[in-house]
Amino acid sequence: MVRTRTWILSNRPKEIPTYSGPDPTFTLIERDLQPLQQGQILVKVLFFSNDPAQRTWIKSSDDLPSDRHYVKPVDLNTPMQSRGLCEVIESRSDALPKGTTILARVDWNEYVVLDAKDATALSPLPNGLSFSHYLGVFGTTGLTAYYGIVVVGEAKASHRLVVSGAAGATGSMVVQIAKRIIGVGEVIGIAGSDDKCKFVVETLGADKCLNYRSPSFFDDLTKATEGCVDIYFDNVGGTILDAMLGRLKQNGVVVACGSISGYNSDHGTLLTNYFQVISMRLQIRGFIAADYVHKAQKVTEIFIRALEQGKLTINDELEHVVPTTFEDVPKTWLKLFDGSNTGKLVTKIIP
Amino acid sequence: MVRTRTWILSNRPKEIPTYSGPDPTFTLIERDLQPLQQGQILVKVLFFSNDPAQRTWIKSSDDLPSDRHYVKPVDLNTPMQSRGLCEVIESRSDALPKGTTILARVDWNEYVVLDAKDATALSPLPNGLSFSHYLGVFGTTGLTAYYGIVVVGEAKASHRLVVSGAAGATGSMVVQIAKRIIGVGEVIGIAGSDDKCKFVVETLGADKCLNYRSPSFFDDLTKATEGCVDIYFDNVGGTILDAMLGRLKQNGVVVACGSISGYNSDHGTLLTNYFQVISMRLQIRGFIAADYVHKAQKVTEIFIRALEQGKLTINDELEHVVPTTFEDVPKTWLKLFDGSNTGKLVTKIIP
Numbered sequence: 227m228v229r230t231r232t233w234i235l236s237n238r239p240k241e242i243p244t245y246s247g248p249d250p251t252f253t254l255i256e257r258d259l260q261p262l263q264q265g266q267i268l269v270k271v272l273f274f275s276n277d278p279a280q281r282t283w284i285k286s287s288d289d290l291p292s293d294r295h296y297v298k299p300v301d302l303n304t305p306m307q308s309r310g311l312c313e314v315i316e317s318r319s320d321a322l323p324k325g326t327t328i329l330a331r332v333d334w335n336e337y338v339v340l341d342a343k344d345a346t347a348l349s350p351l352p353n354g355l356s357f358s359h360y361l362g363v364f365g366t367t368g369l370t371a372y373y374g375i376v377v378v379g380e381a382k383a384s385h386r387l388v389v390s391g392a393a394g395a396t397g398s399m400v401v402q403i404a405k406r407i408i409g410v411g412e413v414i415g416i417a418g419s420d421d422k423c424k425f426v427v428e429t430l431g432a433d434k435c436l437n438y439r440s441p442s443f444f445d446d447l448t449k450a451t452e453g454c455v456d457i458y459f460d461n462v463g464g465t466i467l468d469a470m471l472g473r474l475k476q477n478g479v480v481v482a483c484g485s486i487s488g489y490n491s492d493h494g495t496l497l498t499n500y501f502q503v504i505s506m507r508l509q510i511r512g513f514i515a516a517d518y519v520h521k522a523q524k525v526t527e528i529f530i531r532a533l534e535q536g537k538l539t540i541n542d543e544l545e546h547v548v549p550t551t552f553e554d555v556p557k558t559w560l561k562l563f564d565g566s567n568t569g570k571l572v573t574k575i576i577p
Numbered sequence: 578m579v580r581t582r583t584w585i586l587s588n589r590p591k592e593i594p595t596y597s598g599p600d601p602t603f604t605l606i607e608r609d610l611q612p613l614q615q616g617q618i619l620v621k622v623l624f625f626s627n628d629p630a631q632r633t634w635i636k637s638s639d640d641l642p643s644d645r646h647y648v649k650p651v652d653l654n655t656p657m658q659s660r661g662l663c664e665v666i667e668s669r670s671d672a673l674p675k676g677t678t679i680l681a682r683v684d685w686n687e688y689v690v691l692d693a694k695d696a697t698a699l700s701p702l703p704n705g706l707s708f709s710h711y712l713g714v715f716g717t718t719g720l721t722a723y724y725g726i727v728v729v730g731e732a733k734a735s736h737r738l739v740v741s742g743a744a745g746a747t748g749s750m751v752v753q754i755a756k757r758i759i760g761v762g763e764v765i766g767i768a769g770s771d772d773k774c775k776f777v778v779e780t781l782g783a784d785k786c787l788n789y790r791s792p793s794f795f796d797d798l799t800k801a802t803e804g805c806v807d808i809y810f811d812n813v814g815g816t817i818l819d820a821m822l823g824r825l826k827q828n829g830v831v832v833a834c835g836s837i838s839g840y841n842s843d844h845g846t847l848l849t850n851y852f853q854v855i856s857m858r859l860q861i862r863g864f865i866a867a868d869y870v871h872k873a874q875k876v877t878e879i880f881i882r883a884l885e886q887g888k889l890t891i892n893d894e895l896e897h898v899v900p901t902t903f904e905d906v907p908k909t910w911l912k913l914f915d916g917s918n919t920g921k922l923v924t925k926i927i928p
Contacts, residue, residue: 282852289849294823296856463851472645482854489852498640498845500814501633503833503863505647510861512854 228259228268231552232305233334238286242490242563245556251284252306252334252556259339262318267345269312269328269338273547274573275361276559277395278461280308281489289492296514297331305333308559309366311348311357312338322347329360334555336575352530355540358547362395362570363540364526370483370515371399372525375408378513379457379481386412388451388470391461392435393422395570396483398544400459401430406537407528410457414450416466418565425568429539439565444469454478462487463495471499471508480510490563544569551576579610579619582903583656584685589637593841593914596907602635603657603685603907610690613669618696620663620679620689624898625924626712627910628746629812631659632840640843647865648682656684657907660717662699662708663689673698680711685906687926703881706891709898713746713921714891715877721834721866722750723876726759729864730808730832737763739802739821742812743786744773746921747834749895751810752781757888758879761808765801767817769916776919780890790916795820805829813838814846822850822859831861841914895920902927 233245236253243251262268282290283299284306292299300307310332317324319342330345332338348360362368374396375381387404391397392415404410415426415435423435436446451473458470458478463485470480488495502508518525532538550558550573558573584596587604594602613619633641634650635657643650651658661683668675670693681696683689699711713719725747726732738755742748743766755761766777766786774786787797802824809821809829814836821831839846853859869876883889901909901924909924 282856290852290856291823294853294856296858468845472642484855485852492849494819494847494849495851496845496847498843500846501641501836501839502645503861504835504865505633505641505645506863507647507865507868508863510854510859512857512859514855514858517858 227261228337229256230259230335230337231256233555234304235284235300235302235306238284238302239490240492243281243284243556243560254553259337262316262339264318265342266318267314267322267328267340267342268316269310269330269332269340269345270315271310271312271332271336271338271575272327273311273358273361273575274334274555274559275309275311275365276562276571276573277309277366278484278486278489278562280306280559281486281563283307285492296516305335306556307331307333309361310338311361312345317342327357329365336552353533353540356542356545356547358545358572358574359540361572362545363399363529366515367395367570368399368529369518369522369525371396371403372528373515373518373521374459374481374483374513375400375404375410377518378511379459379479381408381410381457383409383411385410385457386414386451386455387457387459388414388416388455388473389459389461390416390438390466391484391486392426392430392432393417393568394461397459397461398426398430398569401426401432402538404459405431405433407532412455414455416447416462422568425543429543438466447473457481459483460485464488465496467495468497468499471497471502474502474506474508476506478506478508480508482510482512486563545572546570547572547574549574549576578612579688580607581610581686581688582607584906585655586635586651586653586657589635589653590841591843594632594635594907594911605904610688613667613690615669616693617669618665618673618679618691618693619667620661620681620683620691620696621666622661622663622683622687622689622926623678624662624709624712624926625685625906625910626660626662626716627913627922627924628660628717629835629837629840629913631657631910632837632914634658636843647867656686658682658684659910660712661689662712663696668693678708680716687903704884704891707893707896707898709896709923709925710891712923713896714750714880717866718746718921719750719880720869720873720876722747722754723879724866724869724872725810725832725834725864726751726755726761728869729862730810730830732759732761732808734760734762736761736808737765737802737806738808738810739765739767739806739824740810740812741767741789741817742835742837743777743781743783744768744919745812748810748812749777749781749920752777752783753889755810756782756784758883763806765806767798767813773919776894780894789817798824808832810834811836815839816847818846819848819850822848822853825853825857825859828858828860831859833861833863837914896923897921898923898925900925900927
């Protein structure tokens with residue numbers, strides 16, 4: 227029997243999740259794992275993916291009924307979950323022998339027992355890139371950005387595009403794909419600090435980037451989008467989405483990817499410009515990358531070709547890898563919500 | 578020179594418009610019309626159309642900037658406007674001789690001078706239907722309903738559809754077109770009284786209709802939409818739109834036609850279920866019928882054929898014609914917003 231520490235969901239948070247104090251969202255326990263059965267593997271977690279969507283998996287069913295999630299939510303008093311990059315340390319599956327590096331949805335454990343069919347074996351990435359990029363660019367994040375721009379937004383060279391969360395995991399790929407692969411005419415980022423904006427323009431190639439924490443942000447946005455834009459790739463929802471409804475051209479499209487501004491509250495999204503959806507014939511198009519996963523291999527090939535041609539910057543700057551003891555797994559995850567993160571936030575477990 | 582009474586927009590209303598008391602929205606004045614020039618006509622107004630969208634034409638530019646309307650808004654201290662059905666009483670246009678019945682956007686006047694090119698001559702309707710139906714079924718209202726269901730919503734026989742404002746001008750056509758022309762599998766109306774619901778089911782042919790003023794409405798809606806629906810044809814916005822985001826199937830569509838619940842306020846639209854746009858891959862598709870006006874003739878022919886085949890009920894029950902003195906034009910218009918109206922609200926000017 228293998229013993230593991232586990233962060234369980236002990237309470238559903240109303241606002242910012244906690245991992246200590248009264249009624250903590252997450253509680254650290256220890257437990258024994260079941261012995262491996264035929265077709266199963268025992269893995270050790272090397273990296274956890276940190277994704278804003280995880281916050282929606284732990285909402286109360288009053289906020290989001292269990293059948294309205296796009297993946298199974300986390301039940302109370304069961305382990306919190308994440309995508310994880312893991313090493314197989316014991317195997318009863320011929321497909322995934324000991325030593326294989328795999329990607330799977332896993333519990334917030336040190337060690338996890340998985341059915342081999344629920345895990346994907348990973349090959350090394352080109353240019354000596356860390357395996358951890360499978361949690362970002364070469365995983366759901368890159369796929370989300372590509373699918374959102376190309377299929378959902380139908381972006382073209384003649385378009386002007388605004389993307390929020392432009393320094394974040396998805397946004398940083400949106401900027402690059404739009405500008406450097408699709409050749410979108412103008413790409414305007416929105417991010418949470420001047421440093422992030424510098425990164426979005428200088429490293430990622432956006433034409434402009436606006437700091438939404440600036441007191442003049444809404445005026446800046448109006449000026450930067452004079453004449454209005456065709457596409458808004460929305461990672462944040464809330465007041466920025468509302469403002470953008472007023473800055474889209476007739477027949478403009480909101481690519482609705484995320485609404486992180488609302489994940490830590492149950493106050494809802496107030497749209498003072500909602501009528502412009504009608505008057506300007508806008509479309510708000512929700513999507514999730516899981517619907518596009520059959521194209522993942524093709525998209526990865528596009529990224530690798532772009533990388534070879536020098537069109538994509540895929541380096542460690544696109545990742546924010548935080549070495550973390552297992553006790554601090556929730557602490558690192560919470561960096562998603564405090565504005566301190568640039569690029570894909572990855573938890574590297576300190577052995 | 579012809580003298581006319583005119584209702585002008587004297588103040589932009591924050592909430593329910595007024596036509597007396599302090600700072601009235603509308604003020605009655607008298608003025609002289611300019612003499613006719615070549616190519617112009619002088620018309621006498623017989624009927625005014627009353628449309629919720631008119632409320633958005635008089636919003637302050639803080640609420641809706643002038644370039645974000647779909648028709649030119651009404652300037653302060655100029656006549657309020659409406660679509661009007663009129664008789665030509667003097668003509669300097671060969672195309673529209675005296676005695677012609679025309680449709681045009683007109684001022685809230687007794688008499689109006691128009692460029693002939695801005696007016697459409699009308700032929701009598703079949704079955705002895707009143708000309709006034711050109712303001713409803715055989716005008717923008719019917720076109721809006723048809724375009725919204727067929728083109729925007731892509732409704733199919735296999736679908737389940739909910740429509741709000743189901744007893745109103747557009748909604749009453751949506752129910753009939755969906756059920757009797759397209760053959761949508763299930764059509765559920767939402768209306769503001771038990772009497773209206775009876776009309777929606779018994780006269781228009783909806784499968785069910787829910788009274789949104791009932792204290793159990795939201796529970797009723799959940800029950801009536803068990804298993805969820807494919808299309809929500811939204812005429813009202815607000816809390817019903819919010820609830821419907823929780824009742825659409827994956828890939829469901831909101832046909833965003835109107836948001837009357839927000840027209841008399843500037844509080845905005847609060848969507849507590851906005852995240853479900855993403856998690857359920859919903860699309861909110863704004864549209865206006867003006868984009869489809871090149872198909873108006875074809876749609877009218879479809880309606881006339883359906884009428885001949887007994888598939889459409891187009892009778893005076895679909896109109897709510899209110900004989901009105903010119904002094905009461907705003908009073909009749911306000912019936913749009915007090916829940917007392919069924920079908921297309923038409924003002925018939927008492928000579």
